[in-house]
Amino acid sequence: MRSEPALMTLTEVARAIAAKQLSSHEVTRACLHRIAQWQPHLNAFMAIESEPALKAATAADEELAKGDIKGPLHGVPLAHKDMYYDAGHVSTCGSLIRRDFVASTTSTALQRLKDAGTVRLGTLQMAEFAYGPTGHNAHYGAVHNPWKHGHVTGGSSSGSGAAVAARLTFAALGSDTGGSIRMPAHFCGVTGLKVTWGRVSRAGAMPLSQSLDTVGPLAQTAEDCALLLGLMAGLDPEDPTASAAPVQDYLAATKASLKGLRIGVPKSFYVDDLDADVAKALDATIATLKAEGADVVQVGLTDHRQLSAASQIVLAVEAAAFHKRWLIERPQDYGPQVLMRLQNALAVSGVTYLEALRWRGAALAAHIAATSGVDAVIAPVSPVAAPSIAESDIGAGQNAEAVIQRLTRFTRPINYLGLPSLAIPCGFSSSGLPIGMQLIGRSFDEATVLTIGAAFQRATDFHAKVPTLP
Structure with a gap:
């Protein structure tokens, strides 16, 4: 067992608390100590709830002493992206408009984790209304990358990526509509799971784009993500889009080997225009997967540039539709970047939007056909490591929009297709960025990507690296 409780993985600390090797109170106190140290440098938390967290941890310890165990995460302290409604608590959604919004209901995903015994540490920063890929926020300030101050974390789950990387929370819920779990995982050096559309209920989570939104975790390891997915997945009467597909034993999947699995490497698009460090990391990752028993082959995908463009249309129009009333009544309360994106979407025609939606089924069928000979596809999350906050700031950087478009080109197509994707740490750039x-x-085969991710993490230690305070 590690000497500092906050450095343990989610599964490790859950087992330690259950075995009474650690108390929930001392684990929670350890997390709060790191939060106090790191928060001034990161700006990762929206709200820190120290006293209520310690009180809840003490109650969890008392329950455990009586044999009253709520679930596999009994007494584990967690914080989540500030867009998951929790009855009686403020949920700002990273916005000025909802700065004082008190939820009357609790999101299904969050409730299922609470039912498993988690302790609430507070809430995590995010891009305004989850509409930004870098971590900028005009109202509450940018979240900084734990590995290099002044660099982006990725968005919109910016606080989730930074807090997990700095070991301020053992895991955090994020959301992925165009890459908002996978990009923070990539830029911050943690593991992030974008699930199949419909795999986890979205009830009680702030919507951005109903056709693309997914709920999922960021954590240290694939095993941690598997544990969380198993707790959250499944039918929900509060969300008619939640799938009835069987919930697999995701934890068991993380114990399997790679022998017999075929992994595809795209011939184009995902391997084009990569920074040298990213290209090197891709080659090294492929070599490791081969050494672990996987058969790695090239695969020719359909034109994913078209999927990326269609995804942007769908996201923009659906986001603008959700925000229409506030755009009319409170335009001054949006940050300039989010306001611009929402207003631009109002000019997209209904025909264009419906064409983008209608093409989705055919695009998925073509992708399935192209990948029929492999169990999964490996690709970079982004062609670059984290850029600086300054160069990706629409309000200041001359080429900021081009920088942002490049960051997200490899994530958007997967949202459009509705497929699962697991982001795993695979190395560092020459400047020390993950x-x-x-x-x-x-579709609905999260188990296989978790198998591959866990096997890779047994063979490497990138996921175990911890940043140091500036």
Whole structure:
């Protein structure tokens, strides 16, 4: 067992608390100590709830002493992206408009984790209304990368990526509509799971784009993500889009070997225009997967540039539709970047939007056909490591929009197709910034990408690296 409780993985600390090797109170106190140290440098938390967290941890210890165990995460302290409604608590959604919004209901995903015994540490920063890929926030300030101050974390789950990387929370819920789990995982050096559309209920989570939104975790390891997914997945009467597909034993999947699995490497698009460090990390990751028993082959995908463009249309229009009333009544309360994106979407025609939606089924069928000979596809999450906050700031950087478009080009197509994708840490750039790869799976086959991710993490230690305070 590690000497500092906050440095343990989610599964490790859950087992230690259950075995009474550690108390929830001392684990929670350890997390709060790191939060106090790191928060001034990161700006990762929206709200820190120290006293309520310690009180809840003491109660969890008392329950454990009586044999009253709520679930596999009994007494584990967690914080989540500030867009998951929790009855009686403020959920700002990273916005000025909802700065004082008190939820009357609790999101299904969050409730299922609470039912498993978690302790609430507070809430985590995010891009305004989850509409930004870098971590900028005009109202609450940018979140800084734990590995290099002044660099982006990736968005919109910016606080989730930074807090997990700095070991301020053992895991955090994020959301992925165009890459908002995978990009923070890549830029911050943690593991992030974008699930199949419909795999986890979105009830009680702030919507951005109903056709693309997914709920999922960021954590240290694939095993941690498997544990969380198993707790959250499944039918929900509060969300008619939640799938009835069987919930697999995701934890068991993380114990399997790679022998017999075929992993595809795209011939184009995902391997084009990569920074040298990212290209090097991709080659090294492929070599490791081969050494672990996987058969790695090239695969020719359909034109994913078209999928990326279609995804942007769908996201923009659906986001603008959700925000229409506030755009009319409170335009001054949006940050300039989010306001510009929402207003631009109002000019997209209904025909264009419906064409983008209608093409989705055919695009998925073509992708399935192209990847029929492999179990998963490996690709970079982004062609670059984290840029600086300054160069990706729309309000200041001359080429900021081009920088942002490049960051997200490899994530958007997967949202459009509705497929699962696991982002895993795979190395570091020459300047010391993390690099991640994504394992893209088949619909409702999160188990396979978790198998591959866990096997890779047994053979490497990139996921175990911890940043140091500036």
